[in-house]
Amino acid sequence: MVKQVLYLDDLKVGDTFVSEKYSLSADKIKNFAQEFDPQVFHCDENLAEDTFFKGLAASGWHTAAITMKLLTESLPFAHGIIGAGGEINWPQPTRPTDNLYVRSTIKEIKYSKSKPNQALLFVETETLNQHNEICQKLDSKLLSFKKSTT
Amino acid sequence: MVKQVLYLDDLKVGDTFVSEKYSLSADKIKNFAQEFDPQVFHCDENLAEDTFFKGLAASGWHTAAITMKLLTESLPFAHGIIGAGGEINWPQPTRPTDNLYVRSTIKEIKYSKSKPNQALLFVETETLNQHNEICQKLDSKLLSFKKSTT
Numbered sequence: 001m002v003k004q005v006l007y008l009d010d011l012k013v014g015d016t017f018v019s020e021k022y023s024l025s026a027d028k029i030k031n032f033a034q035e036f037d038p039q040v041f042h043c044d045e046n047l048a049e050d051t052f053f054k055g056l057a058a059s060g061w062h063t064a065a066i067t068m069k070l071l072t073e074s075l076p077f078a079h080g081i082i083g084a085g086g087e088i089n090w091p092q093p094t095r096p097t098d099n100l101y102v103r104s105t106i107k108e109i110k111y112s113k114s115k116p117n118q119a120l121l122f123v124e125t126e127t128l129n130q131h132n133e134i135c136q137k138l139d140s141k142l143l144s145f146k147k148s149t150t
Numbered sequence: 151m152v153k154q155v156l157y158l159d160d161l162k163v164g165d166t167f168v169s170e171k172y173s174l175s176a177d178k179i180k181n182f183a184q185e186f187d188p189q190v191f192h193c194d195e196n197l198a199e200d201t202f203f204k205g206l207a208a209s210g211w212h213t214a215a216i217t218m219k220l221l222t223e224s225l226p227f228a229h230g231i232i233g234a235g236g237e238i239n240w241p242q243p244t245r246p247t248d249n250l251y252v253r254s255t256i257k258e259i260k261y262s263k264s265k266p267n268q269a270l271l272f273v274e275t276e277t278l279n280q281h282n283e284i285c286q287k288l289d290s291k292l293l294s295f296k297k298s299t300t
Contacts, residue, residue, distance in 0.1 A: 036215040038222060039230045052232055052293070060233055061218045065186040065211045072188060080189045082202055083210055085239030143202070 005078040007147040008119050011106060019074035019102045022066055024058065026096040032062040057093035063100075063136045064088060067127045070102040075123075079145050084120065086140030094136070098129040109144075117146040155228040157297040158269050161256060169224035169252045172216055174208065176246040182212040207243035213250075213286045214238060217277045220252040225273075229295050234270065236290030244286070248279040259294075267296040 026045060033042035037059035041051040048056045068081075075081055094100070108122035121144050127136035176195060183192035187209035191201040198206045218231075225231055244250070258272035271294050277286035 032215075036219045038219075041230065052229065059215075059218065061211070061215045064214060065182075065209075068209065068211045069186045069188075079202065080191065083240070085210075085237070087235070087237045089235030090233070 005076050007078045008109075008117075008144040009147050011109065011121065011144060013106050013109060015106045017074045017076075017104045019070035022070055022100045024066070024094065024096055024098045024100065026056055029056060029058045029062065029094075029096055032065070033059050037061060053093050056096055058095070058098075060088075060090045060094075060136070063090065063094045063127060064138070066100055067102055067125060067136060067138060070100070070127075071104065071125065074102060075104060077142070077144060078147070079143075082143040084141040084143065086138055089137045091134050091137065094127075094129070098135065100127055100129055100135065102127050107139075117148060119144050155226050157228045158259075158267075158294040159297050161259065161271065161294060163256050163259060166253065166255045167224045167226075168254075169220035172220055172250045174216070174244065174246055174248045174250065176206055179206060179208045179212065179244075179246055182215070183209050187211060203243050206246055208245070208248075210238075210240045210244075210286070213240065213244045213277060214288070216250055217252050217275060217286060217288060220250070220277075221254065221275065224252060225254060227292070227294060228297070229293075232293040234291040234293065236288055239287045241284050241287065244277075244279070248285065250277055250279055250285065252277050257289075267298060269294050 030043050041048040041053040042059050045056045102125050104123050104125040106121055107124050110120045112118040121142045123140050123142055125138040126134050129135055180193050191198040191203040191207055192209050195206045252275050254273050254275040256271055257274050260270045262268040271292045273290050273292055275288040276284050279285055
């Protein structure tokens, strides 16, 4: 089966993409945290009980990294997913038992004035758990190219 | 030596914090990418030459994770670094030979109306390489607590 890839020509506002699921675990949370965010509420179940999070929670940047993994699997953009930046929020903590998936919607397409084969896509990506609670909301600006672009 | 911790009472607009350095490498870039962002420009030096990035570049979320590591070492906030969200931009790619550090400045302190012991800090964090070029700019909202808060 040839994987379908989408060029700028193929995309329109309102297009929505949903990923498969990703199972978290306490070990995954702690491994990521040891390397990148070694704070007690991301590293130790017992000590985390007495913190703001009242239990082990994933680093927000771990949730962001998992979101990116799920985006690479669910946004079949030609030339890949190239982000210029965005706004990120974590309405609630991501927990060890969470089974995450992402849902992305194209909110706006802004064509480049100087590069007619290119546009910025404004994409809203929600990262949801098994209860459909939003653990992360990301409004990102992604580059997209027309098919004729090499 | 007792590590100094800073409470909301100790902080003011304009306070700046600078981290130590973090050396990247091609292996670190590829290892992170294999797990979270397996796109060719983050995984293969040779194939990356023909992409938008014209060479191996770190995933933006890898730069974000490294930034968080450097923040945990350079922002000595009591109760830790708890982010509600923020705006992130990558003005230029992070490269295998980069030696990164972060510089954070408190831009605004907004006291909670409902929780008088608590405030949101608006913190600007720049992630710079050895040429003092900005690889990432993060404007984040961090929770801070007065010393009396338990």
